[in-house]
Amino acid sequence: MKAKKQDLEKLFSPSSIAVIGASRDPKSVGYGVLKSLVRGCVLSSEYCKSFPGKVYPVNPKADYVLGIKCYSQIKDVPGEVDLAVISVPAKVVPLVLKDCGKKKIPFAIIISAGFAEVGGEGEKLQNEVLKIAEKYGMRLVGPNCLGIIRPNKNLNASFAPTMPPEGPVGFISQSGALADSIIDWAVAERYGLSAVISYGNKADLDVHDFIEFLAADPQTKAIALYVEGLKDGNRFIEVCKKVSKTKPIIVLKAGRTSAGEKAISSHTGSLAGSYEIYKAAFRQAGVIQADTVEELFDLAKALAYQPPCRENAVAIVTNGGGCGVLCADSCEELGVNVVELKESTLKKLDKSGKMHPAYSRRNPLDIIGDALPERYEVAVNTLLDEDYIHGLIVIQTLQTMTDPKEDALRVIQAQKKFPGKPILCTYMGGLYSKQGGRLLEENDIPDFNDLKKAARAMKVLIERGRLLKKK
Numbered sequence: 001m002k003a004k005k006q007d008l009e010k011l012f013s014p015s016s017i018a019v020i021g022a023s024r025d026p027k028s029v030g031y032g033v034l035k036s037l038v039r040g041c042v043l044s045s046e047y048c049k050s051f052p053g054k055v056y057p058v059n060p061k062a063d064y065v066l067g068i069k070c071y072s073q074i075k076d077v078p079g080e081v082d083l084a085v086i087s088v089p090a091k092v093v094p095l096v097l098k099d100c101g102k103k104k105i106p107f108a109i110i111i112s113a114g115f116a117e118v119g120g121e122g123e124k125l126q127n128e129v130l131k132i133a134e135k136y137g138m139r140l141v142g143p144n145c146l147g148i149i150r151p152n153k154n155l156n157a158s159f160a161p162t163m164p165p166e167g168p169v170g171f172i173s174q175s176g177a178l179a180d181s182i183i184d185w186a187v188a189e190r191y192g193l194s195a196v197i198s199y200g201n202k203a204d205l206d207v208h209d210f211i212e213f214l215a216a217d218p219q220t221k222a223i224a225l226y227v228e229g230l231k232d233g234n235r236f237i238e239v240c241k242k243v244s245k246t247k248p249i250i251v252l253k254a255g256r257t258s259a260g261e262k263a264i265s266s267h268t269g270s271l272a273g274s275y276e277i278y279k280a281a282f283r284q285a286g287v288i289q290a291d292t293v294e295e296l297f298d299l300a301k302a303l304a305y306q307p308p309c310r311e312n313a314v315a316i317v318t319n320g321g322g323c324g325v326l327c328a329d330s331c332e333e334l335g336v337n338v339v340e341l342k343e344s345t346l347k348k349l350d351k352s353g354k355m356h357p358a359y360s361r362r363n364p365l366d367i368i369g370d371a372l373p374e375r376y377e378v379a380v381n382t383l384l385d386e387d388y389i390h391g392l393i394v395i396q397t398l399q400t401m402t403d404p405k406e407d408a409l410r411v412i413q414a415q416k417k418f419p420g421k422p423i424l425c426t427y428m429g430g431l432y433s434k435q436g437g438r439l440l441e442e443n444d445i446p447d448f449n450d451l452k453k454a455a456r457a458m459k460v461l462i463e464r465g466r467l468l469k470k471k
Contacts, residue, residue, distance in 0.1 A: 007139065008205075008213045011107040012150050012195070014082035015053045017157060018074055018105070020096055021087035021112075022057030022065045029111055030059070030087040031066075032159035033147065038066055040154065041162040045187050048163045049154040056081065074099045083107045085147060085157050090114030093143070094128050101136025108133070109157060110143035116201045117144050130203045145200030146176030149183070151193060152219055158198065167192010168221035168304040169297070170214040172207055174199060174228045175254075178293070190441065191297065194220040206231055208239040215243040222304035224296050225251040225287075230278075237285045244286030248303040248464055251287050252296040253278050286467055288460055295456065298448065302457035305444040306422035308465035309391040312337045314458055315383045316364035319371040320397035323428060323451060324364030327393060330455035336462065338363050345386055354378040369399045373406035380411060384418040391422045391461060393454050396436065398429040404436025412443045422461045426454045 017037060023030035032042050037055045040048030057065040060072040071077050074084065074096070084100045086093060090112050100108055115126035126143065133140050141148065147158025151166040160179065164186040173179040176198040186193055194217060197210050207227060214220040223243070230236050240249055256275040282289050288303075290296040314336055318324035331338050341363045349355050349365075354375045360366035367379050376394075383389050396407055404427060415423050425447045427437040437447035448454045 008209070010082040011139065011141070012148065012155070012213065013153055014107070014155070014157075016056070016079065016081050017051065017053065017083045017085060018056040018058055018077055018081045018100075019085050019087070020058040020074060020100075022059050022062070022070065023087075024062055024065050028087075029159045033085050033087055033111065033157070034066055034068075036156040036158055036160065036163075038068065040156055042159075043162045045162045047151065047165050047187065048156075051154055051156065053082075054079075074103050074105070077103070081105045083109065083157065085109045085111065087111040087159075090122070090125055090143070094125070094132055097129055097132045097138070098136075101132060101138055104136075105138065107139050107141070109141040109145065109147050110200075110203075111145060111147060111159065112142075113144040115143045115203070126201060126203050133204060140204035141197075142200040143203060144176075146173075146179050146196075146198035148198070149193075149196040151195075158196075160196070162187055164193045164196065165190055166219075167194060168219060169193050169224055169300045170195045170197070170217065170220040170222070171224045171226075172197045172199065172210045172214070173226040174202070174207070175226055176200065178226055182293070182297070190438075191301070202231060206235075208232070208236045211239050211243055211249065215247055221247065222300045223247060223249045224300040225249065226254065226293075226296070227251055228254045230281075233281055237281055240285035240287050244467065248300075248460075249285075249287045250290055250296055250299045250303065250460075251282060252290045252293060253282075288463065295453075298446075298453050298457055299460050301446045302422075302424060302461060303464060305446055306424065306461060307420055308468055309422050309458065309461040310420075310465045311390040312462045313339045313388055314391040314393065314462075315339065315341070315389045316393045316395065317367065317376070317379045317383065318364050318395035318397070319367055319369050319376075319399070319402070320395065320428070321360065321364075321366040323395050323397055323426075324360075324366050327395060327426070327451040327455060328364050330452040331393075331458070334455050334459045336455055336459050339388060341365065341383075342386070342388065345382065348382050349378065352378045352382070364395075369397070370401055372401060373403055373410050376407050377410040377414070380414045380423075381417065384414055384421055384423075389421075390465075391458055392424070393458060394423060394425045395451070395454075396425070396427045396433065398433050404433050405439055408436035408439040408443075411440065411445060415443070415445055422458070424448065424454045424457050424461075426451050
């Protein structure tokens with residue numbers, strides 16, 4: 001079956017959901033799924049909000065679960081059901097799915113494990129489940145998955161620990177456990193997500209189907225992927241080639257070594273294949289590759305919030321000379337061009353009357369450790385106003401006279417004045433520097449805790465600019 005974008009709307013915006021296998025046991029998955037829907041999450045956070053549609057628990061051994069009337073079988077549920085979330089033993093899933101088909105439920109998320117990832121009988125069971133779904137025209141997510149989350153719809157159809165904040169990055173993960181950890185981290189870091197999609201064994205709906213959906217989603221500005229294996233590589237390339245022209249796609253590929261390949265087969269039942277083949281496929285599809293989980297979300301953040309860098313020509317502003325040198329080193333190692341400042345630019349800086357007599361007069365532009373917000377403002381605006389500078393990295397180190405919040409406000413104002421040029425920041429330090437860093441992030445300017453991360457993020461913005469020129 002091939003999914004069409006419009007086909008997935010009821011999956012991600014359902015009006016009614018049945019939780020088959022809803023349980024009264026707080027330690028069970030069925031309890032977690034139901035609570036995530038009716039309360040928004042299991043572990044409370046400021047982002048938890050109850051699902052606004054109808055929720056029907058299904059369990060033949062309970063009359064009520066979490067205070068909600070429970071039904072013995074799905075056929076007993078009154079009215080239409082858009083989505084079934086199934087958490088029952090694997091061997092029972094075929095019977096449950098047949099009942100869902102007879103009920104004409106268009107979508108099912110199969111949380112249950114014990115399918116292709118265990119091989120043998122599990123693989124046969126997965127094939128049986130797929131045939132049932134095809135017979136009734138039902139689309140499946142999973143099996144062996146966490147479920148799906150869409151914060152802006154107050155939809156937490158999963159057994160994830162909590163609801164992440166709303167934002168522009170869509171995360172599609174073959175691993176449910178990794179998605180769990182990312183959600184916990186996203187809450188702590190206030191990292192906004194438009195969707196979290198865990199697709200597990202991909203018996204039916206696969207990564208390219210979800211990419212197509214997020215491509216049409218106006219909230220999603222960048223798509224982050226964790227992939228173990230591809231079932232239909234040609235389709236993946238075809239979809240990503242098209243989507244990457246309008247939205248950036250970043251991937252973290254697991255199974256890059258022989259040890260990783262072996263581990264994948266027992267995790268989601270995927271065939272990993274040669275990593276070199278995958279790398280070539282990603283390049284062909286315009287997909288950006290990340291090396292770590294942290295880098296995956298660093299790059300997604302930069303691409304979601306900042307415009308592409310139109311030319312490989314950037315400047316660095318810093319109040320700490322050593323940090324400027326380190327950042328320049330990282331830029332050169334990554335192929336990011338730190339341009340030489342023109343004499344006309346230096347004259348503008350001199351004329352401002354805000355520069356320290358000992359400022360560096362070169363790129364990186366070291367405005368000296370005693371820089372107050374006014375000096376940052378002049379330096380940042382002067383460089384961004386130059387036609388030959390297309391991106392800016394702003395570094396702040398904490399001195400006794402440094403004002404992180406005010407410095408951040410000057411950068412935010414500059415971004416509004418020059419919306420077509422990317423600005424990335426590295427507010428170095430901890431407790432006090434973070435006050436400014438948080439303000440930057442709240443205003444869509446990425447703040448990285450490491451100079452090389454900022455340089456790497458600028459590189460992908462340059463690569464994005466190149467890709468868009470080829471359209």
